[in-house]
Amino acid sequence: MELEELRATWSEMSQELEKQKKLTNEIILKMTQDRYRKKFSKLRNLETVGAMICYLWVVFFLFNFGKLDTWYLQICGVLTIGFLIILPTLVLKSLKKIQNLDILNGSYKKNLVIYIKEKNRLLKLQQMGIYLSYLLLFILVPVSTKIISNKNIFLTSFKPLQVIALVVALIFMFFFTRWGYKSYKKITNSAEDILRDLDS
Amino acid sequence: MGNAKDFADVIRKHQGLIYKVTSIYTNNEQDREDLFQEIVYQLWKYFDTFRNEAKISTWMYRVAMNTAITHLKKSKRSPSSVPLPEYLLSASDTKDEVFEERLKSLYLHIKQLNTLEKGLMLLLLEGKSYKEIASITGLNPSNVGTRISRIKQKLKQNMTNS
Numbered sequence: 001m002e003l004e005e006l007r008a009t010w011s012e013m014s015q016e017l018e019k020q021k022k023l024t025n026e027i028i029l030k031m032t033q034d035r036y037r038k039k040f041s042k043l044r045n046l047e048t049v050g051a052m053i054c055y056l057w058v059v060f061f062l063f064n065f066g067k068l069d070t071w072y073l074q075i076c077g078v079l080t081i082g083f084l085i086i087l088p089t090l091v092l093k094s095l096k097k098i099q100n101l102d103i104l105n106g107s108y109k110k111n112l113v114i115y116i117k118e119k120n121r122l123l124k125l126q127q128m129g130i131y132l133s134y135l136l137l138f139i140l141v142p143v144s145t146k147i148i149s150n151k152n153i154f155l156t157s158f159k160p161l162q163v164i165a166l167v168v169a170l171i172f173m174f175f176f177t178r179w180g181y182k183s184y185k186k187i188t189n190s191a192e193d194i195l196r197d198l199d200s
Numbered sequence: 201m202g203n204a205k206d207f208a209d210v211i212r213k214h215q216g217l218i219y220k221v222t223s224i225y226t227n228n229e230q231d232r233e234d235l236f237q238e239i240v241y242q243l244w245k246y247f248d249t250f251r252n253e254a255k256i257s258t259w260m261y262r263v264a265m266n267t268a269i270t271h272l273k274k275s276k277r278s279p280s281s282v283p284l285p286e287y288l289l290s291a292s293d294t295k296d297e298v299f300e301e302r303l304k305s306l307y308l309h310i311k312q313l314n315t316l317e318k319g320l321m322l323l324l325l326e327g328k329s330y331k332e333i334a335s336i337t338g339l340n341p342s343n344v345g346t347r348i349s350r351i352k353q354k355l356k357q358n359m360t361n362s
Contacts (some may be wrong), residue, residue: 025208
């Protein structure tokens with residue numbers, strides 16, 4: 001096959017493609033919107049699983065709340081339940097708002113500004129979640145210990161193994177939360193580059 | 201420019217261009233569909249940045265090829281086999297078997313080229329001038345000329361061997 005033959009075949013194929021244009025405006029716009037949503041579906045699925053785990057813990061704590069027999073354990077219990085309900089719900093709401101943004105309605109630039117605002121809100125929530133999760137660790141341990149083992153750790157001294165477990169949990173949390181936050185930023189950062197392009 | 205209807209009209213009018221880019225950079229229908237959707241999405245993202253200084257098709261080639269190359273890097277799949285794209289098979293239904301064979305042979309030759317060469321070959325087959333190819337790829341026209349000569353040599357060699 002000579003180059004000229006390749007050209008002729010290519011040209012013939014192009015003509016065939018021209019004849020059978022299958023896409024309609026409706027399909028094109030739906031495809032674009034779906035693609036945008038797909039970019040967040042993995043993140044949303046992960047967050048949904050995370051939220052479900054948190055809600056299951058809430059159910060567990062509510063069923064066993066009676067076992068918390070001192071005022072400070074009860075405060076820890078209320079804080080734990082509040083934390084496990086509020087933060088995942090806010091994150092899911094924020095993600096839903098970003099994902100359901102009608103990117104085809106209005107100019108892309110206008111939508112991008114809304115997106116950036118929402119993204120920053122989400123990142124702030126995540127940042128807040130990181131700091132609060134350290135606090136949660138310290139209130140979750142006494143609550144869980146009381147409910148599961150019926151021991152008030154405020155009145156018992158720590159065994160070396162328990163201290164090691166707490167330190168390991170803290171180190172794990174430090175790296176896990178950093179990784180989680182970085183992943184969020186990576187997914188959402190590309191939009192800021194586009195905004196810069198639009199402004200230039 | 202900037203509204204959804206304008207965008208959809210442009211994509212509808214130039215969908216063949218996107219099909220052709222996806223067909224040289226992918227090896228199966230699923231990848232092709234995925235790349236097609238990604239190209240359309242990227243075109244939408246940058247639609248507001250398109251200024252009428254360039255031809256819309258030049259701008260579309262640029263975005264489509266950049267997206268395809270990024271997609272290729274991400275998927276890290278090296279071309280292994282050269283099946284004929286399904287929509288091209290249906291396009292060739294109305295033609296004879298000779299055309300189908302020629303089409304297969306054409307893709308076989310293109311798939312033997314590297315990533316940049318594939319893009320240059322596509323633009324060459326589309327009948328673009330060196331200046332237009334340079335504007336799409338970001339290379340300078342003399343560099344385009346040199347690279348295309350090499351591609352022609354490579355093709356000649358492949359054709360002699362096959």
